Amino acid sequence: MRAAWYSRNGGPEVLQIVERDLRAPGPGEVRVRVVLSGVNPSDTRARRHTPVGVTGRIPHQDGAGFVDAVGAGVAGICTGDRVWLWEAAKRNEQGTAQEFVIVPAEHAVPLPTHVSMETGAALGVPVLTAHALLTRGSGSPTLRPGSLASSVVVVRGASGAVGHAALQLAAWAGARCIAITGSQTLDSALHAGAAQAVDRTDPDLVERVRAVGSADIVLTPDPSSTIGEDIQLLTPGGSLVVYASAGSDAVSVPIFEAMRANVAVHFAYVYTVTRAAKAQAVEDLSLALQAGALSVGADHGLPVRPFPLEAIAAAHRAVDDDQRGKVVIQISDLDGRTSGLIAAHTAAT
Ligand SMILES: NC(=O)c1ccc[n+]([C@@H]2O[C@H](COP(=O)([O-])OP(=O)(O)OC[C@H]3O[C@@H](n4cnc5c(N)ncnc54)[C@H](OP(=O)(O)O)[C@@H]3O)[C@@H](O)[C@H]2O)c1
Missing domain, CATH: 3.40.50.720 (NAD(P)-binding Rossmann-like Domain)
Known part of the structure; x- marks a missing residue:
């Protein structure tokens, strides 16, 4: 599978696209096929400043996609479920800028069908x-x-x-x-x-x-x-x-x-918010999502700026330069609705 990866700190040029082996989720984990990976200022700051371990780092905490495999002992979430992801890279430096990401099951939260993948990738x-x-x-x-x-x-x-x-x-x-x-x-x-x-x-x-x-x-x-x-x-x-x-x-x-x-x-x-406060936040956000209260896109006041995985360096530059809009990386195209995302954005700009 393809992944974005870096092995040293620096500017966007340290990002490379590499091939990685696919592994199975362990107990309490789920594997998610990532559709969109969300980019935040803290991701580009980490690329510049946070020391990188010996195996390098796959960036980005946020994303949205489909559950693809479920580890032992996981309840309440199934293969095929649409989910949004939070703090995917906090534990093991393996973030959402890859085709498949493995996270603790509680970091993959159901995304209602009426909520777009773009919104899902912008939540975390x-x-x-x-x-x-x-x-x-x-x-x-x-x-x-x-x-x-x-x-x-x-x-x-x-x-x-x-x-x-x-x-x-x-x-x-x-x-x-x-x-x-x-x-x-x-x-x-x-x-x-x-x-x-x-x-x-x-x-x-x-x-x-x-x-x-x-x-x-x-x-x-x-x-x-x-x-x-x-x-x-x-x-x-x-x-x-x-x-x-x-x-x-x-x-x-x-x-x-x-x-x-x-x-x-x-x-x-x-x-550094406590685990209990974060669990409460996830519960509250699920209610807000069900109510349709959280959305991105120009009509909702935050344009989406999609980039293909190969252009991840340009996506990081857009965040570093404070360019307006929510920057997302399209990793795969599984739900039909994101298929024209990059083409539509290119046509509109
Ligand atoms: N405390 C935390 O836990 C936490 C978590 C996440 C982020 N942050 C920090 O919060 C800040 C905002 O994060 P973010 O994710 O909201 O970043 P962002 O989407 O890149 O927005 C950053 C800022 O850009 C300004 N902006 C809008 N249009 C612009 C343009 N055309 N050119 C230049 N600037 C423009 C906006 O301010 P105006 O509306 O005034 O234009 C906005 O505050 C960052 O410093 C980030 O590191 C803190």
Whole structure:
């Protein structure tokens, strides 16, 4: 079977396409024929910086496909089931950029038939992160329809995969969502479920957001630039949740302003969220998927950018260059619906 692989850290040029032996899943594992592999900034960061073991690494945590073989002791999942995958590469450096991936059975989650493979491949890191951010911000470990019903949630970085997922999940849970994004992506944020979208360079940003409501939760990927404004956006007792350090890694907090508003500042990192919290997130996301609340694609505010496996280096460059859209690698073509994905994207661009 074909796989993308690298044996040393570096730029996208370290990625090679190789042939690998197919092995059977062990006890508690399933083997999945990967249709789409999702690419995240943490995958390209790992390629650049995370030390590679002696056998090299097959990249990517996320993906979607069909269960192809089931190991001993696995219940509730069968050969042929459509699934989405999360943290596929965390355990053994064997990620989803290959035709067949073996994962612990709980990392392959049923994907309802009405949910596209593109959405399935876009769920893992971004949507589990969005769940972690919203639960941290709300102080409740679960999200359900109505659980954020009286809340205003402000999402910065709304056109990114994490921001997009946060808008969709918060809207599903009943929040009034306000997106802060670039001028080119205001409409996309509305498609994703924001009630209002505000240009991040608008000099009247604070007034525009407050005209909709004071925020119970603000999510930011760039606190070193935005924390002063974010505290002004929060309602007394509200929560700021930091999910990246796009600018500087150090943050200067306007302490008196923060104290006066009694706000809390949280930090959340998806890879170190507890197992119990992740299991809860998977359960909540399954409900949201059943309800049709999570979708990618231009109509839903996050265009999909497909690449063939042979062009994985270009796909990594697209992520490294912060090009807009969810980058996925088409590994195989098993469900008919993804057959024209790359051709359709090429025709449209
Ligand atoms: N804490 C965690 O556990 C966790 C998990 C996953 C990711 N992250 C981090 O969160 C950040 C966002 O991740 P992501 O997966 O959402 O990445 P992404 O899809 O590549 O989006 C990244 C950012 O790109 C900006 N953007 C949109 N259009 C752009 C364009 N044309 N040119 C340049 N930038 C554009 C967006 O901000 P605007 O909407 O403001 O334009 C968005 O915040 C990354 O730093 C990632 O490492 C953290």
